[in-house]
Amino acid sequence: MSRRHVETACLLGPALVVLALLFVVPLARLFSLAFTDPAGPFATFGVLAESAVYRQVMWNTFVVAVIVTALCVLLAWPVAYVLSRLEGVWFGLALYGVLFPFWISVLVRTFSWMLLLERNGPINRLLMATGITEASLALLFNNVGVLVGMIHVLLPYMILPLYGAMVRIDRRLLLASDGLGASLADTFRRIYLPLCVPGLAGGATFVFLLSLGFFITPALLGGSNAITLSMLIASFVNDRLAWSLAAAGSLALLAIVLVLMALTARLLPIERGLFAR
Amino acid sequence: MNRLPLPLRVSANAGASLVLAFLVLPILAVVPASFNKASFIYLPPRAWSGVWYERFLADPEWRTSLINSVEVATLATVIAVTLGTLAAIGLRRIDGRWRTLVTGLFLAPMIVPVIVTAVALYRSALDVGLSGTILGMSLGHAILALPFVVINVGIALRAVDDNWLRAAAGLGAGPWRIFRDVTLPNITPGIVGGAIFAFITSFDEVIIAVFMAGYASKTLPVKIWESIRLEFTPVIAVAATVMIALAIVLFALAQIFSRKTGSPSR
Numbered sequence: 001m002s003r004r005h006v007e008t009a010c011l012l013g014p015a016l017v018v019l020a021l022l023f024v025v026p027l028a029r030l031f032s033l034a035f036t037d038p039a040g041p042f043a044t045f046g047v048l049a050e051s052a053v054y055r056q057v058m059w060n061t062f063v064v065a066v067i068v069t070a071l072c073v074l075l076a077w078p079v080a081y082v083l084s085r086l087e088g089v090w091f092g093l094a095l096y097g098v099l100f101p102f103w104i105s106v107l108v109r110t111f112s113w114m115l116l117l118e119r120n121g122p123i124n125r126l127l128m129a130t131g132i133t134e135a136s137l138a139l140l141f142n143n144v145g146v147l148v149g150m151i152h153v154l155l156p157y158m159i160l161p162l163y164g165a166m167v168r169i170d171r172r173l174l175l176a177s178d179g180l181g182a183s184l185a186d187t188f189r190r191i192y193l194p195l196c197v198p199g200l201a202g203g204a205t206f207v208f209l210l211s212l213g214f215f216i217t218p219a220l221l222g223g224s225n226a227i228t229l230s231m232l233i234a235s236f237v238n239d240r241l242a243w244s245l246a247a248a249g250s251l252a253l254l255a256i257v258l259v260l261m262a263l264t265a266r267l268l269p270i271e272r273g274l275f276a277r
Numbered sequence: 278m279n280r281l282p283l284p285l286r287v288s289a290n291a292g293a294s295l296v297l298a299f300l301v302l303p304i305l306a307v308v309p310a311s312f313n314k315a316s317f318i319y320l321p322p323r324a325w326s327g328v329w330y331e332r333f334l335a336d337p338e339w340r341t342s343l344i345n346s347v348e349v350a351t352l353a354t355v356i357a358v359t360l361g362t363l364a365a366i367g368l369r370r371i372d373g374r375w376r377t378l379v380t381g382l383f384l385a386p387m388i389v390p391v392i393v394t395a396v397a398l399y400r401s402a403l404d405v406g407l408s409g410t411i412l413g414m415s416l417g418h419a420i421l422a423l424p425f426v427v428i429n430v431g432i433a434l435r436a437v438d439d440n441w442l443r444a445a446a447g448l449g450a451g452p453w454r455i456f457r458d459v460t461l462p463n464i465t466p467g468i469v470g471g472a473i474f475a476f477i478t479s480f481d482e483v484i485i486a487v488f489m490a491g492y493a494s495k496t497l498p499v500k501i502w503e504s505i506r507l508e509f510t511p512v513i514a515v516a517a518t519v520m521i522a523l524a525i526v527l528f529a530l531a532q533i534f535s536r537k538t539g540s541p542s543r
Contacts (some may be wrong), residue, residue, distance in 0.1 A: 011367030015360040030397035078292035097297040107480035108517040213390025230392040250393040
C-alpha cells in the first residue's frame with residue numbers, strides 16, 4: 001500500500017467503523033431475531049402475513065401512503081410551477097416558505113395540528129361558524145388527521161424535485177411547440193409533462209417511501225383503528241416485548257423500501273433525488 | 278405556452294399561495310397557544326399571559342430535558358462533524374465503484390426508515406448498557422446526522438482545486454499542513470453548515486430518543502411526546518415554541534453560511 005492509500009484509509013476508516021458498529025451491526029442483529037422464533041425460522045413472517053389484524057395494518061399503511069403521495073403531487077404542482085417562474089424577492093420568499101418547515105421538528109408540527117384539528121379547535125369552529133358543517137367533525141385520531149399531518153410534513157419533499165425538473169425545462173421547446181400550432185393542452189401533454197417526469201418520479205418515490213415508515217404523525221394523530229406498520233413495530237417492542245415480530249416487521253418494511261428504491265433508481269439517478277433536498 | 282392564459286396564471290398563483298400558507302401558518306399555531314392564560318389549550322386564547330413560560334422554567338423536569346437536549350445535540354454534532362468531514366475528504370480520493378459503494382453506505386441512515394434504525398439501536402443499546410444514557414442517544418443521532426455532514430462538506434470540497442493541493446505539496450507542505458492551510462479554510466462554511474444541520478437533526482429527533490431515553494435522560498422532544506399523551510397542557514406549547522425559536526435561529530445562521538459557499542440549503 002502506498003502512503004496515499006494509508007491516508008485515504010485513515011480518512012474514511014473512522015466513519016466506516018462507527019457506521020458499522022452503530023448502524024450495520026445493530027440492524028443485522030435485529031434482523032437476525034426475525035428468524036429465531038421457536039416455531040421455525042420463518043414463523044414470524046407467517047404470523048404477520050396470516051393474521052387479519054396485521055394484514056389490515058399493512059393495507060392501511062399502503063393506502064395512507066398512496067393517498068398522501070397522490071395529494072402531495074396535486075398540491076406540489078402549482079407551487080413548483082410558480083417557483084420555476086418566479087424571480088428575485090418573490091422567488092426567495094416562496095422558496096423560504098418551502099424550506100422553512102423542514103427546520104421545524106415534526107413533533108412540533110404534529111402538535112400544532114392537534115391544536116388546530118381538535119373537536120373544539122379553530123378549524124371546527126370556523127367550519128361551524130361559516131355554516132359548512134352543522135356539528136363539529138372528528139378530524140383527529142383517525143385517518144383524516146394522519147393524512148393532513150403527513151402531507152404537511154412530506155409536501156416539501158415533493159415540491160423541491162418537481163421544481164428542479166420544471167426549472168430545467170428549456171422554454172424555447174414550449175415556444176417551438178406553440179409556434180408549430182400545438183394547443184396549450186397538447187404542449188402540456190407532449191412536451192411539458194414528459195420533461196417533468198424525472199422530478200415527479202423522484203419526489204413521488206421519496207414521499208411514498210417516507211410515508212411507509214412514518215411514525216410520529218400517525219402515532220399522535222391516528223386512532224386505534226388507523227394503525228400503521230411503524231406503530232405496529234413500536235408496539236411489538238414496547239407493549240408486547242415481541243422482538244422477533246418487531247424484527248420481522250422491520251425487515252419487511254426495509255425490504256419494501258429498498259425494492260421500491262431499486263425500481264426508481266432505474267428510472268433516474270437516485271443521488272440526484274437525494275441531493276435535490 | 279410561454280405565458281399561460283390569464284385565468285390559468287391567476288389560479289396557479291392562487292393555488293401556490295394557498296399551499297404555501299398551508300405549509301407555513303399551521304406551524305405558528307403553537308405560539309399563541311403558549312401565551313394562553315387558561316389551564317387548557319384554546320385557540321386563539323381569550324386571555325394572554327406568560328404564566329406557562331414561568332411554569333416551564335420552574336419545572337425541573339422540563340428544564341432538565343432542555344439541558345439534556347443541548348448536551349445530546351452537541352455531542353452528536355461533534356461526532357458527526359468530525360467523522361463526516363474526514364469521510365468527505367476521503368471520498369474525494371477514491372473513484373468509480375468504490376466511491377459509489379461507500380457514498381451509498383454513508384447515505385444509508387437517510388434511507389432506512391428511522392423506526393427501524395431506532396428499534397435496532399435500542400436492542401443493541403440494551404445489550405451493551407447504553408440504553409437510557411446521554412451517550413447512547415448522541416451516538417444514535419450522530420448516525421442520522423452523518424449524511425448531512427458528508428453531503429455539505431462534499432459540496433464545499435468541490436470548490437477546492439486538486440492543483441492547489443499539488444502546489445502545496447510541491448512547495449514542501451506535509452498532509453497535515455496542506456489540510457490546515459489549504460483545504461480547511463476553503464471548506465469551513467461547508468463544515469459549519471453541516472454542523473448546523475447535525476445539531477438541529479439531533480435536537481428535533483424524537484423516535485430514537487423515545488426508545489433510548491431513560492427516566493433521567495429525557496430530551497425535550499421526549500418530554501413533549503410524553504406530555505402530549507398524558508396531560509396536554511399549555512406548557513407543551515411553550516416547549517414547542519422554544520423548539521421553533523431555536524430552529525429559526527439555526528435556519529438564519531445556515532442561510533448566512535450557505536450564501537458564502539453557494540451550497541444548497543436544506
